[in-house]
Amino acid sequence: MKILLTNFHNGRGGGHDTYVVSLARALAGRHEVFIGAPRTSRLLQHASAVADIRALPMEFPAKLKELGRFVGAIRELRTLLKQERFDVVHMNGSPDHRLVMLATLFASFKRPYFVYTKHNTIRVKRDFMTKLKARRATHHVIAVSQPAAKLLEGSVYADCGMSVIANGVDIDFYAPFDDALAARRREALLGVAHAGKLVVGTITGFDWYKGTMDMVAAVAALPEEMRKRVVLVVAGTEPNDAQREVIESLNMSDNLLVTGFTDDVRGYVATFDVGFMVSYAVESSSFACREMMSMGRPVLVTRYASLPDNVDDGVDGWIVEPRDTHAMTARLQIMLENRGRLCAMGLSARAKAEREFCNSKFIRETEQVYVRAAP
CATH class of the missing domain: 3.40.50.2000 (Glycogen Phosphorylase B;)
Structure with a gap:
C-alpha cells in the first residue's frame, strides 16, 4: 500500500510526532510510506533522516482567513494526491484533516481511504466544517484511549468506523540505563x-x-x-x-x-x-x-x-x-x-x-x- 501520514504542527508536535514516526518506521519495510508536515517541523526533520520514508514539506494553514495560503496549500495537496494515488491518508489533527477534505472535495481522481486519529480530550465540534470532514474525508477514526472514544460517540463521527488503539512505545529504545x-x-x-x-x-x-x-x-x-x-x-x-x-x-x-x-x-x-x-x-x-x-x-x-x-x-x-x-x-x-x-x-x-x-x-x-x- 501507499500511505500518507500527515500532521499540522510547526516546530515540535510532542506526542503527535512520536505517533507518526513510530508508525512510519514500522510500516516502511512493508509499504510505501510518506510523511507530510510543515517545513519547520521536527516531524519533517525526523522523517527526512529515515531512508525508507519520503518526507514531504506541506503547509496546513489553520485560519480560513489566510485565503491566499489556503488556496495554494489546497492546490498543492490536490496535485500530490492526484499524482501519487495514495491508498490511505492518515490525518492527525484538525488543520490537516480540513485541508485533505478541501483538496479532495469534488475531486475527479479516486479518493484514498481516510483515517483520522483523535489524540486529545477536546470536545468534538458540531459546526459545518467538522460535519463536512466527517462526511467527506473520514472512513475510519482511531481513538488513542477510551476517554477519546467517548467524545466520538454521538458526535458527527458516530457513523464512521471507529477503533480504540492505545499508543505503544519502543521498549527496546526506552530501556533502563545500567x-x-x-x-x-x-x-x-x-x-x-x-x-x-x-x-x-x-x-x-x-x-x-x-x-x-x-x-x-x-x-x-x-x-x-x-x-x-x-x-x-x-x-x-x-x-x-x-x-x-x-x-x-x-x-x-x-x-x-x-x-x-x-x-x-x-x-x-x-x-x-x-x-x-x-x-x-x-x-x-x-x-x-x-x-x-x-x-x-x-x-x-x-x-x-x-x-x-x-x-x-x-x-x-x-x-x-x-x-x-x-x-x-x-x-x-x-x-x-x-x-x-x-x-x-x-x-x-x-x-x-x-x-x-x-x-x-x-x-x-x-x-x-x-x-x-x-x-
Whole structure:
C-alpha cells in the first residue's frame, strides 16, 4: 500500500510526532510510506533522516482567513494526491484533516481511504466544517484511549468506523540505563548542589495543561527539612514569564532544574528517581508516562483521561486527583520516607511496560485499519 501520514504542527508536535514516526518506521519495510508536515517541523526533520520514508514539506494553514495560503496549500495537496494515488491518508489533527477534505472535495481522481486519529480530550465540534470532514474525508477514526472514544460517540463521527488503539512505545529504545551510566548522567546533571537528593522529573515541560506548576507547588508545600531533599527536573517547554514569577514567589528556584528541549530524553529520565505526569486537560493518553515507566521509573499520575490506566497505584506509581497539590505533597513525603522501595517500584514499571506498552500491538492494529483500504 501507499500511505500518507500527515500532521499540522510547526516546530515540535510532542506526542503527535512520536505517533507518526513510530508508525512510519514500522510500516516502511512493508509499504510505501510518506510523511507530510510543515517545513519547520521536527516531524519533517525526523522523517527526512529515515531512508525508507519520503518526507514531504506541506503547509496546513489553520485560519480560513489566510485565503491566499489556503488556496495554494489546497492546490498543492490536490496535485500530490492526484499524482501519487495514495491508498490511505492518515490525518492527525484538525488543520490537516480540513485541508485533505478541501483538496479532495469534488475531486475527479479516486479518493484514498481516510483515517483520522483523535489524540486529545477536546470536545468534538458540531459546526459545518467538522460535519463536512466527517462526511467527506473520514472512513475510519482511531481513538488513542477510551476517554477519546467517548467524545466520538454521538458526535458527527458516530457513523464512521471507529477503533480504540492505545499508543505503544519502543521498549527496546526506552530501556533502563545500567547503574554506572545512570550515575554518571545524574552526577553531570545535578552536580554537587543536588547530590543525593530525590530527583522527581518529567519530560513534558511547562505547557499549562501538563500540570507541572502543580508539582512545583506540591514541592514548595513540603516541610522545609524535606523540601531541601528534593529537586524537580523538567525537560521540554520552558516556563513562561508568569510561571517564572510564581516559581520565584514560592522560593522554588533552587529546587528546580529546567533543561529545555532535547531530541533524546533518555539521558534525563535516567537521572530520575520518580517521574510525574500530572495533566488536568487536553491529554488523552501519554507517551511520556509510558516512556518513563519503560525506562524503569515509577510515575505519579493524575486521575485524568487514560493516565491512571498506565499505573497500579502503590505498585509501579501513584495516582492522585487532577490539581490536588495536597495529595501530590503527601505522595512526595511517602517517596522520601520510603526511598528504598523506589527501585522495586521501578522494576515493576519496567515489567508493566514489557507486558502492556510494547508498540507491536499498536502498529499491528493500526495496520489492520489500513488493510481495509486494500482493493
